Amino acid sequence: MAVVRFALVALLWCGTTYGQSLIVQTSKPQQTVSAEDLSIPFYAGADYALTIDLKTTSTISVFGVPPEIEWCLFARRPNWAPNESQIKLTPDISTFHASPLGGIDKSLTPASLDAGIEMLPVLSGYGEVQSVLIDWSLTGASVLIDYGLQDKSIQWRLINRGCPP
Amino acid sequence: MSMKKISTWFIKACSLLSPALVSGQGFVVDQWSVFEVDFEPIALIRVEPDLVVSKVVGPQEAGTGVLIKGAQAGPFEVFFTRSSTGGTVGGMTVSAAGPLGMVVEVELANLNVVQGNFTYSGPLTLSSSPLPIGTSSGGYTGVANGVLADLSVSTSPGSSYSQWSAGTHNIDVQWQW
Numbered sequence: 001m002a003v004v005r006f007a008l009v010a011l012l013w014c015g016t017t018y019g020q021s022l023i024v025q026t027s028k029p030q031q032t033v034s035a036e037d038l039s040i041p042f043y044a045g046a047d048y049a050l051t052i053d054l055k056t057t058s059t060i061s062v063f064g065v066p067p068e069i070e071w072c073l074f075a076r077r078p079n080w081a082p083n084e085s086q087i088k089l090t091p092d093i094s095t096f097h098a099s100p101l102g103g104i105d106k107s108l109t110p111a112s113l114d115a116g117i118e119m120l121p122v123l124s125g126y127g128e129v130q131s132v133l134i135d136w137s138l139t140g141a142s143v144l145i146d147y148g149l150q151d152k153s154i155q156w157r158l159i160n161r162g163c164p165p
Numbered sequence: 166m167s168m169k170k171i172s173t174w175f176i177k178a179c180s181l182l183s184p185a186l187v188s189g190q191g192f193v194v195d196q197w198s199v200f201e202v203d204f205e206p207i208a209l210i211r212v213e214p215d216l217v218v219s220k221v222v223g224p225q226e227a228g229t230g231v232l233i234k235g236a237q238a239g240p241f242e243v244f245f246t247r248s249s250t251g252g253t254v255g256g257m258t259v260s261a262a263g264p265l266g267m268v269v270e271v272e273l274a275n276l277n278v279v280q281g282n283f284t285y286s287g288p289l290t291l292s293s294s295p296l297p298i299g300t301s302s303g304g305y306t307g308v309a310n311g312v313l314a315d316l317s318v319s320t321s322p323g324s325s326y327s328q329w330s331a332g333t334h335n336i337d338v339q340w341q342w
Contacts, residue, residue, distance in 0.1 A: 029198070031203070033203070035205070046246055141204075147204045157194070
């Protein structure tokens with residue numbers, strides 16, 4: 001009986017040794033938008049550029065996923081006001097080096113995150129990924145809106161299935 | 166069953182069953198990123214062109230008053246961008262940078278406020294003190310982006326001829342809040 005119990009515990013243990021992990025390291029999370037970011041920098045009569053490139057980047061790492069398993073990385077920004085500008089996340093696939101352990105889908109388009117609870121696909125792949133950069137930019141900003149200081153968060157979610165088309 | 170047999174059996178079981186377990190295993194992993202974006206106040210103003218020339222027509226005959234019709238300089242175009250960040254009420258002022266030696270009226274004609282709220286105060290007589298020619302206000306702080314206006318400068322008839330001389334005169338346009 002003790003042997004059977006040990007075997008069951010052991011089986012459960014070896015089934016959980018493949019714990020999946022998602023690591024997101026975000027650099028330069030504090031950014032300033034100024035007259036430099038107008039559609040013509042420092043030009044009276046101009047509004048903000050359609051896309052403001054932020055110096056913020058996120059490095060994504062996925063571990064503990066077997067090579068044959070597809071995954072999709074989603075993101076959403078909860079607790080944002082509806083009139084706030086969009087955050088655009090663009091995977092920089094040139095920073096990724098494929099390996100036998102995993103890869104990424106290079107056909108994805110950048111994801112623009114509106115306010116809301118909906119998760120949007122950002123990156124899809126399979127297996128393990130050591131690191132891939134995601135560039136941040138700001139879209140839809142207007143000088144007419146008083147944004148003030150925006151202290152916000154983004155939730156990332158890794159799910160074991162391909163991204164929706 | 167000896168421990169050696171148990172160990173062997175365990176390793177075989179793991180190697181056989183792990184892929185099946187993992188393949189059928191769903192996973193959802195969450196992470197969070199926190200960041201901060203600070204929008205700095207922006208206040209820019211621009212006048213184009215930066216130089217205009219006005220020719221004063223002399224009287225046709227002796228004893229006739231000068232500048233019956235006045236003279237005009239311009240038009241200028243005034244552009245400005247003022248972001249909503251940093252205040253709720255602001256205004257545009259104009260002033261003479263130095264002595265003019267003449268009476269000059271300034272007005273914003275053909276005012277075209279592209280976005281926001283800008284109220285034109287009407288023509289004014291230029292002086293060395295900054296005078297408000299337009300204000301922005303409202304329940305929101307975002308006002309007066311891309312205001313485009315013609316700024317015409319005209320002299321009043323009957324000015325003292327003795328004070329007139331050819332020269333360059335400067336007008337300051339300021340945007341304040």
